[in-house]
Amino acid sequence: MDSGIITIMLPLALSIIMIGLGLELTPKDFARVSKHPKAVLIALFCQLILLVSIAFMVCKILALPPLLSVGLMLLAASPGGSTANLFSYLFKGDIALNITLTAINSVIAAFTLPLIMNFSIQYFMNDGQQISLEFSKILQVFGIIIIPVCIGMLIRHYAPHFTEKLNKPLRIFAVVFLVLIIIGAIAKERTQIMQYLTQVGLATVIFCLCSLTIGYFVPRMLGINTAQARACAFEIGIHNSTLAMTIALTVMASSTIAMPAAVYSIFMYVFAALFGFALNRFTEQPSIENTASSH
Template structure:
């Protein structure tokens, strides 16, 4: 990919995406954490502890090569995004909880993502000097995630009508940008694609399936409502691939590291729709059961 696009275009694009995320967030979304801390803590535990641990385990089970291993860890540490909110809307999740989780997780990811990236490079890239992350790069990741989010929130607070109008533009832009980056990364690595897909495709599919499963059933174990569990499932299972791709290509300077995020960004859409279909079937069964129960009561009366 063109060097100017990597060094300038991708960070600017990520800034726009994170600012657009800020357009959806208000201070009240953070205040919900105090009002209902249990749900947020459970979801963040799944996102920050369980998923990263599972990604680490999958890397060892499937013996991924070092660059792909770093890429999967960066993906696992990436926060959710607007796409998770969209799927929650489509399949009756708790949108308010989604927005709260996205806001909180994005702030936390500004700190944890550089740490995970650095530790992953140090662990998996022993003896390799082609990839590295220095202090200025750590600061760059922090600024790319957190500052645009805050700016977007300030604009939302001061100019709510403008923010509302820009939301749809940023969502379309995010999709186009993600497709362009995925295509570019895959095109640049086209000579190794068959090998990469054979080694990382199954891992990404398993990671996505496990993420969605954990995101739904762990909250259920802690007695979350159905809508809240669905919100957690999509928030935990759908990562902000644009963040992972930008860090891989622009900050770490490796399209190979970007491959897991590129593959995952395609897989997660199909898996999310499949899970949404299951939720729809569950809703139909519940409605049928309720209608049957009401009919039986009316008959008895």
């Protein structure tokens, strides 16, 4: 993949996608935290503590190579993707909570992602090879996430009609970009792709299934209603693999570190859809429970 594309086009494209996410947010979305503090805190605990710990254990138990271990930890540290909102809509999740979680996760990730990555690099890269996240790189990650979201929110506030025109093209662009970045990452490593699937395929499948099941059942066990638990499941289960791949290819300049996210993105939409259908078939309907709880 051409270095100019990696250093300029990927962050630019991701910024455009984050502007699209910002177009769907208003300050009221952040205020919803006060209405659903328990659900938000449980979801954040699952994502930042449980899943990062599970990713670490998967790396250790399956004895992944150092670069792929760092890649899986990068994936675990990445926030939920905006696609999670679509899955919540399709499978009767609490979309308002989902948008709130996406917004909060995007902010928190600017701080937690570099911390988790520094730990991963120091722990797994024990062969003398070092990839450091300097402060300037941390600012770069922050800039990729936060600033475009704020721009999108400002556009929505001051130009609502323009926002309506932008929404659909930006969603299409996001899907096309995800497909292209997966193809690009795979093409660069095409001679080793089967080896990567062998090495990291099982790890990403385990991580994907753990993300979805923990995201749903932990909130349910702690008294969160079905609709909110579904929102948590998709937010936690659908990681922002685009962000993970972009950071791996730009900040870390390693297509190998990008591989777990690329392989994960192949599995996650399929498993998320199957998980949603399973929830619809085998669990109570959210509308019934929400109606009962509102009275």
